[in-house]
Amino acid sequence: MEASEKEKKSLNFIETIIEEDIKNHKNDARVHTRFPPEPNGYLHIGHAKSICLNFGMAEKYNGKCNLRFDDTNPTKEEMEYVDSIKADVQWLGFEWNGQELFASDYFDQLYDWAVMLIKKGKAYVDDQPQELISQQRGTPTRPGIESPFRSRSIDENLALFEAMKRGDFPNGAKVLRAKVDMASPNMHMRDPVMYRILNAPHHRTGDTWKIYPMYDYAHGQSDYLEGITHSLCTLEFEVHRPLYDWFLDELIDTEYRPRQIEFARLNLSYTVMSKRKLLELVKNGVVNGWDDPRMPTIAGLRRRGYTAASIRTFADRIGVAKRDNTIDVGLLEFSVREDLNNIAPRVMAVLDPVKLIISNYPEGQTEQIELINNPEQPEAGSRNIPFSRELYIERDDFMIDPPKKFFRLAPDKEVRLKGAYVVRCESYELDDAGEVKTIYCSYDAETRSGTGTKNPKVKGTLHWVEANTAVDAEVRLYDRLFNDEDPAGHKEKDAMEFLNPDSLQIKTYCKLERMLADVQPEDKFQFQRIGYFCVDKDSKAGQLVFNRTVSLRDTWAKMNQ
RNA sequence: UGUCCGAUGGUGUAAUGGUAGCACUGCAGAUUUUGGUUCUGCCUGUCAAGGUUCGAAUCCUUGUCGGACAACCA
Numbered sequence: 001m002e003a004s005e006k007e008k009k010s011l012n013f014i015e016t017i018i019e020e021d022i023k024n025h026k027n028d029a030r031v032h033t034r035f036p037p038e039p040n041g042y043l044h045i046g047h048a049k050s051i052c053l054n055f056g057m058a059e060k061y062n063g064k065c066n067l068r069f070d071d072t073n074p075t076k077e078e079m080e081y082v083d084s085i086k087a088d089v090q091w092l093g094f095e096w097n098g099q100e101l102f103a104s105d106y107f108d109q110l111y112d113w114a115v116m117l118i119k120k121g122k123a124y125v126d127d128q129p130q131e132l133i134s135q136q137r138g139t140p141t142r143p144g145i146e147s148p149f150r151s152r153s154i155d156e157n158l159a160l161f162e163a164m165k166r167g168d169f170p171n172g173a174k175v176l177r178a179k180v181d182m183a184s185p186n187m188h189m190r191d192p193v194m195y196r197i198l199n200a201p202h203h204r205t206g207d208t209w210k211i212y213p214m215y216d217y218a219h220g221q222s223d224y225l226e227g228i229t230h231s232l233c234t235l236e237f238e239v240h241r242p243l244y245d246w247f248l249d250e251l252i253d254t255e256y257r258p259r260q261i262e263f264a265r266l267n268l269s270y271t272v273m274s275k276r277k278l279l280e281l282v283k284n285g286v287v288n289g290w291d292d293p294r295m296p297t298i299a300g301l302r303r304r305g306y307t308a309a310s311i312r313t314f315a316d317r318i319g320v321a322k323r324d325n326t327i328d329v330g331l332l333e334f335s336v337r338e339d340l341n342n343i344a345p346r347v348m349a350v351l352d353p354v355k356l357i358i359s360n361y362p363e364g365q366t367e368q369i370e371l372i373n374n375p376e377q378p379e380a381g382s383r384n385i386p387f388s389r390e391l392y393i394e395r396d397d398f399m400i401d402p403p404k405k406f407f408r409l410a411p412d413k414e415v416r417l418k419g420a421y422v423v424r425c426e427s428y429e430l431d432d433a434g435e436v437k438t439i440y441c442s443y444d445a446e447t448r449s450g451t452g453t454k455n456p457k458v459k460g461t462l463h464w465v466e467a468n469t470a471v472d473a474e475v476r477l478y479d480r481l482f483n484d485e486d487p488a489g490h491k492e493k494d495a496m497e498f499l500n501p502d503s504l505q506i507k508t509y510c511k512l513e514r515m516l517a518d519v520q521p522e523d524k525f526q527f528q529r530i531g532y533f534c535v536d537k538d539s540k541a542g543q544l545v546f547n548r549t550v551s552l553r554d555t556w557a558k559m560n561q
Numbered sequence: 562u563g564u565c566c567g568a569u570g571g572u573g574u575a576a577u578g579g580u581a582g583c584a585c586u587g588c589a590g591a592u593u594u595u596g597g598u599u600c601u602g603c604c605u606g607u608c609a610a611g612g613u614u615c616g617a618a619u620c621c622u623u624g625u626c627g628g629a630c631a632a633c634c635a
Contacts, residue, residue, distance in 0.1 A: 010575050012575090038635050108585050127576095141563040185563055187631050193632090214633075214635090235629065236628070236630080238566060239566090267570085317585080319584095321574070322566070323567050323628090325574090326572075327585095338595090341598060375595085407596065420594095422594095460595085528595055552597050553598090556596045560610085
């Protein structure tokens with residue numbers, strides 16, 4: 001049955017290719033992918049798509065997936081990022097094949113191959129400065145012209161390249177170029193640079209190397225050395241593919257060949273995704289670091305309260321194709337709500353408290369109210385919370401002069417207090433500022449939940465917290481960082497002009513039911529009727545801090561828009 | 562005035578020459594001691610024009626629109 005279900009499910013274009021390759025016994029019908037981040041920044045939700053794809057294909061086809069750091073540029077890369085990337089991949093729930101790998105593991109082999117290319121007359125040392133080489137490359141619509149050093153003798157090239165390796169020249173003095181075709185309509189084939197001189201220590205190879213390979217020269221061969229079969233990358237590398245194949249053609253002679261396949265990167269509405277823009281947000285202090293809960297980074301989403309499972313489901317839902325796409329950020333929110341709805345314990349929390357006094361409830365009396373922990377999970381059981389004469393309810397749940405469809409509390413109106421009694425608003429008191437200070441109600445002792453004696457139909461049920469036992473907390477309400485659907489998509493305006501000034505709202509005087517006094521960072525809850533919240537890493541006993549992951553669907557708020 | 566890639570409801574994604582489906586969103590209703598969840602129903606789509614074919618989202622031609630490419634970045 002499972003097999004027939006699998007057959008029915010349609011394939012994305014990558015799965016189609018893979019299944020075709022398996023059928024043809026290409027590369028011994030192996031499937032081996034890799035996730036190849038450059039360790040120069042934090043992973044974001046776009047990387048998550050790639051991670052889920054690469055690891056997902058390996059899982060689905062009983063293959064393997066490597067984690068390989070593309071560390072060919074020592075001036076940009078740091079060990080710190082290696083660690084954060086590993087942590088993020090693991091948190092997402094994936095296990096890479098063996099040890100993590102590095103392109104720098106292959107520097108020796110890459111060098112030998114470069115020498116081989118020189119000997120074949122397919123590579124040469126160019127002495128020209130960067131600007132000149134750049135000029136000679138032409139433009140997409142005009143062919144380039146050949147470097148005067150292009151026809152150097154093999155021996156000279158060999159000697160020069162070795163001298164480059166030795167460190168005889170300053171940065172930028174020379175480069176090694178592949179001899180391909182300066183007239184190619186593909187810019188990347190116009191004698192691309194293979195090696196540049198970089199007198200910089202590498203985070204793994206230290207001072208061993210003075211020259212470092214370029215991405216194009218390193219990536220395909222790294223894939224080859226690792227036995228990668230399907231090298232999945234984003235669309236912008238499409239034009240690099242002929243070069244990817246060119247190096248492999250010149251260098252190797254086996255039947256096994258890795259194949260580069262490109263897919264469209266993820267774009268999310270109301271979000272920026274480029275490393276540069278993300279860095280700008282951090283550097284300018286718009287957010288508080290890479291793991292700010294408003295950031296689309298894995299670390300940010302995690303701190304925000306997203307579950308790994310919800311991100312994986314999201315990645316499944318958005319699919320994979322080659323056309324440019326912008327996913328509605330609402331789909332991400334839907335995915336996390338769906339997961340949290342199933343797993344998050346329900347608790348009572350009042351974010352904007354106003355005192356409610358039940359005038360006819362005996363002073364000093366307390367009773368225990370039993371509340372279901374999670375209606376979606378009967379086995380999660382129930383708990384008791386105290387109820388007494390003085391409670392807090394949400395300010396929004398009371399209106400002096402309510403509109404017709406307002407199902408909550410108002411003068412002379414009745415509501416049920418969740419799990420407890422039906423109360424009727426008798427009067428209210430304002431403070432000097434004209435804000436509601438206290439609401440006075442009466443209760444009907446026979447309406448207690450579960451007793452069944454009396455169950456009047458009331459339209460609304462409110463959450464509440466017992467005043468004396470409530471614990472205080474700070475709650476951080478997050479909203480989208482940008483007000484514009486495509487903040488980075490404007491030619492004339494910078495994304496930063498569309499920043500949402502209300503992306504963070506801090507509630508300082510929240511009242512929570514007492515069981516929340518003892519929670520740990522990343523613990524997740526549904527604050528009944530409000531949304532999903534998780535404990536922030538800033539939280540301490542006695543100084544609780546919660547982040548709003550996402551609000552509940554709110555048809556009432558929608559009606560009032 | 563180059564090369565390559567792409568175009569299916571509002572947003573994504575299927576249909577691989579044979580009934581345009583699914584998800585999200587939106588709308589309407591049912592259930593509900595969360596205005597949550599769940600359930601039901603509905604709206605909305607093949608970029609255009611030709612051609613091939615009994616039959617085209619799918620194949621061909623032309624056009625239109627969008628994207629990528631000119632780091633010693635990845």
